[in-house]
Amino acid sequence: MSVATSTTRTILDVPESRFPLDLDIEIPRIRNLFHSATSNQWNPSCDIEWDALDITQFSPDQLYAARMYWSRRAWGEYGAISESPALQIRFCKENCAPDMRLFFTIRTQEEARHAEVCYRMAELLGGYIEQPDLSEFQGAVATHGVRKMALDPDVPLEGVMAALVCAAEEIAFDVFRHLIEITPNKVAQQVLKSIMRDEVRHCAFGWAFMSSRVPHLSTTQLAGVEDAVITMIEKVELNGYHSSWLAPDGPAARAETKVDRLTWEAGLGSTVEELEKPVFVASVARIRRQMTESWGIKLPMFRHPKIEGEF
Template identity: 35%
Template structure:
């Protein structure tokens, strides 16, 4: 493994003034929205009325969510450090990222605990090939001095977090079990702020970019869609290299039981709409995202 090139710290002059009001507001809202998983989720209201098969299916769904959320626990501190290392980066994202990490920890605790309530948390995928899909090492990418910070935010905080938000809104809409509904309502509220941060920051920075910089970011987004999203990172059924049958069946059964999931068809439609919406939004700021082709979905 090669060493990750990291920027030389240039902290001073230290800039702490409020410069991106919209992102500072996200920070203030996050602080005011503080909650505690152990106290603010009514765990005693858990209704295990679903069949054993449905609960086992939901165990896999919620465990997989925890695997993805683990990534954020390492990514967000690394991204915060990157913002601090780069000279003249605004203070507002730094404040916001400090609280984002706490929210990710709350989500992880809830996902893990809910999987246990359903019958037990699953520690890892049964097919080891999924580990390479899920282990993105984003903490290294965020710190990599050879990579554009603006490009990283565009890909992972706007596009990726935007898709994640839409998926969680879908899951919340399908949740009838009381505890699942409470967890997802909390997660959606936080993930709305997470995705908003990415889009607001990209909008702020876009005005300072030339055509070459914008084209480079578009290339990064296209690469992420084709090599990460299409590999089944967020939606297992998008993978054409690894059999996702177990995940597809589990998601369908958990969705039908109201345990906070969605069918693969619903997830794919949500993904398609997210990419279309992102393309329209990006075009407003001069980013021309082309269509990308998926072996099953066709052009997206």
């Protein structure tokens, strides 16, 4: 279909203006993150002590659950591989600071690395699983809508980055830190720590970008950023995108929470509702406080049937 016959306008329809091509440093904090990423590479095939994973100590049910858990993580990371190029296109179309475009070339590679290491973990536990057992769970793990937002010229880039990085990835980071603390299996913990090393930079990128942009945003634009963050928390995070116990009750959600519990009982990398709930609540509170202090926006209190009161 040609652009002329398309009924949906995307950022791809906006004429590209690449020249003059400026590669000077505009956001030093992001340029430093780019250099840190290039000098702190790791290899999923040889930087994890895979030989130390002894699966003979686990029951068949635990092994199947752990296979599903790590396969599910690979599905999510795989989705991020296509998310990064979509944002890269947006950066180029809007002629954003070169520091951002440089950093995202590495971010794409890092997401691919995360998918690979999760795939390898699932394979060693008995075999990678290619798709969810229940088709209704596919929507929960497939996407959080960022690729569509990134290509939508009506959604400000600041709103996309605030929602994706300063909200969703910050929550994921806090959960990763929690997982590392409670996971006794040496290999599973190594995998989690390796991914988290990269996620630290991903989160820092978002705050550095927003710090460079917020002073130039109007009240209306800041309200758009606030709306994007609220949508991400209410429609994505509280719908079970990262944590299955938050998903609406049903056969798929119950199956996934059972997978999480069996994997946690085996010490192979997951967590459970009673342990993760206070981490999630504290994460949302921290994000709300940081956005108020840094950007002057005030996120509302949220509600969820699995969480007592407002948080």
